[in-house]
Amino acid sequence: MxxxxxxxxxxxxxxxxxxxxxxxxxxxxxxxxxxxxxxxxxxxxxxxxxxxxxxxxxxxxxxxxxxxxxxxxxxxxxxxxxxxxxxxxxxxxxxxxxxxxxxxxxxxxxxPRRTRLFVDLAFEAALHFEDFPGIVIEEKSFGLGVHYRLMPQLRDRAEQWAMAQAASHGLIVQQGDMVFELRPGGxxxxxxxxxxxxxxxxxxxxxxxxxxxxxxxxxxxxxxxxxxxxxxxxxxxxxxxxxxxxxxxxxxxxxxxxxx
Structure with a gap:
């Protein structure tokens, strides 16, 4: 160091x-x-x-x-x-x-009060990425993580899906360490x-x-x-x-x- x-x-x-x-x-x-x-x-x-x-x-x-x-x-x-x-x-x-x-x-x-939004998004994500087991979906109380650590080559696919959902539901996309996270703003x-x-x-x-x-x-x-x-x-x-x-x-x- x-x-x-x-x-x-x-x-x-x-x-x-x-x-x-x-x-x-x-x-x-x-x-x-x-x-x-x-x-x-x-x-x-x-x-x-x-x-x-x-x-x-x-x-x-x-x-x-x-x-x-x-x-x-x-x-x-x-x-x-x-x-x-x-x-x-x-x-x-x-x-x-x-x-x-x-x-x-x-x-x-x-x-804040929880809604079903991220439960539903987790279900949609599981369907969307069902042919890509290297994508890990993390459902949170107020967010959803799309992890691609196991398959880094799927980064663009994970990002595109997250950005589309953010646009549809008024969310923001937070980029992390090999993850795209959907969450509310504010x-x-x-x-x-x-x-x-x-x-x-x-x-x-x-x-x-x-x-x-x-x-x-x-x-x-x-x-x-x-x-x-x-x-x-x-x-x-x-x-x-x-x-x-x-x-x-x-x-x-x-x-x-x-x-x-």
């Missing part, structure tokens, strides 16, 4: 503010906001083929204790998916799911960051957001606007962040260092 890319580019004055607890009068406590796929877990061949490692689960539990609960997951996955995938230290805390459409705080959920991960930082437990803290994908760029921007630090995983979003990590294990070590 290039040592120049591994160092934070934020001013020293900001780095000094990022502390795990109130160690002196001027210090502001840290708040940790984390993407899921590609950040807490390696990207899987299919959405279900992921799991948080025991070491990561232990580090996240310690972070939750050290930060007095000022830790949150911000993901494009549905809340239902995340409840199944996250360790107890995070599953019962603060989760912004579906790119901010769903917000769960200690089990209390705020979300919210993104930047909105999720702002909503989380408005919660009482996060008041007065310095946000640090860690993410790897294009959908995390609005979260980086919101975090930096709030005086915090944006950390990218890999190269895709490095130009939008203050610091770059190279792996999920690098994320775990960085979290451990932040709360030490």
């Amino acid at each position: 290039d040592p120049k890319r591994s160092r934070s580019r934020v001013p020293d004055s900001l780095v000094h503010l990022i502390v795990p607890a109130e160690t002196h009068q001027e210090a502001r406590p840290l708040a940790l906001l984390l993407d899921f796929d590609g950040t807490l877990v390696e990207i899987g061949d299919t959405p279900e083929a992921v799991a948080i490692s025991p070491a990561m689960a232990d580090t996240l539990a310690e972070a939750s204790r050290t930060l007095s609960g000022r830790i949150a997951v911000v993901s494009g996955r549905s809340l239902e998916q995340l409840h199944h995938l996250l360790p107890p230290a995070l599953a019962g805390g603060v989760i912004a799911a579906s790119h901010g459409q769903e917000l769960s705080v200690d089990g209390a959920v705020q979300a 919210s993104d991960k930047g909105d999720a960051v702002r909503a989380i930082m408005a919660l009482d437990r996060f008041a007065g803290s310095v946000p640090v957001f860690i993410g790897d994908d294009l959908t995390d760029i609005p979260a980086f921007e919101a975090t930096r606007a709030l005086g915090g630090q944006a950390i990218s995983v890999g190269s895709r979003t490095a130009d939008h962040s203050d610091e770059r990590l190279d792996s999920v294990e690098g994320v775990r070590r960085r979290i451990a260092a932040l709360i030490a």
